Amino acid sequence: MAGEALIHLDGLSKVFYTEEVETHALSNIALRIQTGEFVSIAGPSGCGKTTLLSILGLLDSPTAGKYLLDAEPVENLSASQRAKIRNQAIGFIFQAFNLIGDLTVYENVELPLTYRGMAGSERKERVQAALERVGMAHRMGHYPSQLSGGQQQRVAVARAIVGKPLILLADEPTGNLDSKNGNAVMDLLKELHNDGATICMVTHDPRYAHVADRSVHLFDGQIVSEDDARRAQALEESGFDVAH
């Protein structure tokens, strides 16, 4: 069964080299995500969550280790093949929404389909459907700056799902929102999951970690058990530096 995991990481590590300092952002990560799962990745700031997510999303490459996406190795893909996979297999949701300010809501959501070279009429249908799914169809002609944060994130979710990707990657999707709007976005993700979407979500907000089927705890670039994670969290909060 292991071979059928949508995402399969083994021995994966990532080192950043900057001005003669090596940052081991990820060390020896092993992780499987099955189709239809909702996995949350939790951990303190700087532990490597975003790095892990960006490797999953083919925005970055690991320094070492194995990564199979839908049973295909990704390490030797060309830049344009990676772009194509990002476009078709992956949907991104960012903490900072990252809508393009010069484009309307409609155009923002349409963008992944445009990159795919999809015909206009089909695009229109899909965008319409995605916006209805997130309850933003009535704001189609607006510009992002005319929307509240919560509304912007809903549009971003629509943009992530419009291409019917294999997996949604969400990096602290509620991080820039107040709790009311945060809850609304979280509810939306839950609904998507219930409808069958595979989701991998980064959060360091313990309130949302339990929403997922499964939580993976990262600490200092490594996956740790939930208990270890809790202990480490407590230590950190009491002022000890656990990294050394």
Added chain:
Amino acid sequence: MDQLLSDIRHALRHLRRAPLFALVAGTSLAIGVGVNAGLFSAVNALLLRPVPGVDHPERVVEVGRSNQGRGFDTFAYPDYLDLKSEVRAFRTAAAYTFDVFAYSDGGEGSRVTGMSVTPEYFSVMGLTPERGRFFTADEDAPGSRPTVAVVSHDFWMDRLGGGVDVVGKIIRINRIAFQIVGVTPADFRGQTTGVHPEVYVPLRMRPALRNRGEEDFTNRGASWHMMVARLAPGATVQEADTQVKAVYARLAQAYPRTNRNRSGAVVPLGLVPGPGRGPVKAFLSVLMGLAALILLVTCANVAGMFVARASHREKEIAVRLALGAGRARLVRQLLVEALVVFAVGGVVGTAVGVMLVRSLPVNRLPLPIHVSIDLSPQAPVLAFALALTLGTGLLFGLLPAMQATRLELTDSLRDNGSTQGGRAGLMRRFFVGGQVGLSLVLLASAGFFLRALDRAGQVDTGFDPRDGYVTGIDLDLEGYRGEESAALQQRVLERVRALPGVESAAMSADLPLDMSRMGTGVMPEGWTPPEGQRGLGTDFTYVSTDYFATLKIPILHGRAFVETDDVSSEPVIVVSRTFVDQVWPGEDGLGRQVQVEGDHEPWRTVVGVVADVKGRFITDRPEPMMYLPLEQNPHQRMDVVVRAKGGIATVAPALRSAILGVDPSLSLNPVLSLESSSSLGIFPQRLAAGLTTALGSLALLLSALGVYGVVAYALSRRVREMGVRMALGAGSTRLALLVLRNGLGLALPGMLLGLPAIVVLGFVLRAFLLGLSPLDPVALVVVPGTLLITVAAACAAPARRAVRLHPMEALRSE
């Protein structure tokens, strides 16, 4: 002061962190200021600078004669005497002419720049002799012949060895011995730019030097010399002008036959002489106007870059304001930053611009005389550049600074997370578009002129300059008279024709396509002049035998001149086809007779008709032309033209030595190929082509920098957007196209406005384009195409940057 220094330090730190911005802004400004400073240095050198070496130059005036209220011409000597004694506003007045003298110290003669002056000339200019003295009144009296000369400091140093015994030395000018009595001071190099007189002789010596009688000094009809004057204490140019006009009014009454239409005008002394000042001023004004436009567009674009940059720093500025920094202080800081960029651009631009203008090859203009214009920069040029830099820097630095600090604080501190393009974008687009439009128009003009030059080779000028070479002998300068002259000219032709490689040789008083012409009025037999016209105006020249063969001017009817067309035979002429067509339409003209206007002119018989030749400019319409045989019409100043194989390097020395073999002391004009001497005929097009090419290239460079600046800046503002697009699956081609589209979008409005302007321009310039269509494909397709390619090239670096962005780093960027 301390604060200013700290502001400057701060500004430098900021600019170091944005080297691309600093480079593009600085280079743009360097070009904008450089063009202006360079042109202004020419304006200053020609129009604004006082004549060097002249004492209180603002008190010296040039006087000119007008005819029916127009012109700024030479005087008749008796008129000059009347003006000199009657105009109260003149303290002293002087008459002078520029001359070319043949100077020989025993060997081959050479041409020197000379002046014939009345003794007052030196006191009008306020000169003190460096050695000896200037002329006395006796030395310029009628009939007296003490042959004395004054030489310039440079002539003394370069030609006479600079010895202390210069005063008293004898030199030979036009074969007459002159005794040097004085030397002009080193800092006086003549009153006219480009003309540095080397030898001065008394005006009364001129008839002897030129083989003429004294009648020029008594005849009110002959206008031939110029006039300068020093104003009396307290008198103004205006008063002098009024008084000159009053004297002329009286002279018109007293001598209606000669003076009926004459008057005069007074203008301040200037390095460009009175008659040329108007055109030079007009020409330089047009150029300065263009330069100002370039600067304006540049400044606006740079200001736009500052606005965009400031909006990039919105948050920093908002934080500073929130922390309680006064707005004035922030404005000052931003302003200092702008001024630093303007200052660096201004200094570099001024240095390069002034240097380039200075190195212009003015002394290599295709002119028969040596011209050297002193274009070295002067204090006013530096002051101008400084004022320009500071003025534009303050104005175009202040506006963005004011705008940047007028923020809604809460707006900027709140990060709503969407990636927004900067504001003030519209203004920048407008200015960059304007730049593109301007360079399109300039380059299209350059294209028109260059294409016209290209066509010049195909225009039928009526003669064939290939394998033609020309030099000149002015026997007036060589002391030859009458029979002697004709004999010398004959022997020169014999020697030259005998040279190996020479097919034929001839002489003419005026060559085609050399910007000059000789004109006269004639009365053709059996022709009734149109109403109000006394005779037919025609160009003419004196030519030797073989002239038409040497220039390959086709003979359409009859014959060319032959040896037997001499003083003992019937007076004959050859005329041009247009001459015949105008006065005897439908006839071949042979056997018809023509009388030149004048008292004792004989009727001359047409023996030949030749094809039309372009006399001055390549754009000339066909005009009547008349050729008179030299043998029947002795003339002293003749061009020698040969048709020979072998190229200028072999022909020139052979030609010189053949002529000098007849008389080794002759002073010859330099030998030129007929192609280069007749290139004067396309000089206006060449000048226009050179100028528009230079300005157009600069404008193109500015456009490229402008586009690059806007696009690179826009990209730097959109790095995160690029990251988002990559995350959504945009490939590198899409990202590159996005950048390119940004650049072309900037250029397009300028192109759309520029294209109709080009078409209009083509029609306006049509007269100068040698038949080139105003809808020339080069102007309408190649130039815009080049511009588009340039714009695309300007986007290449930003496009490459976009493609090479690391998606994750782009997403993490601010």
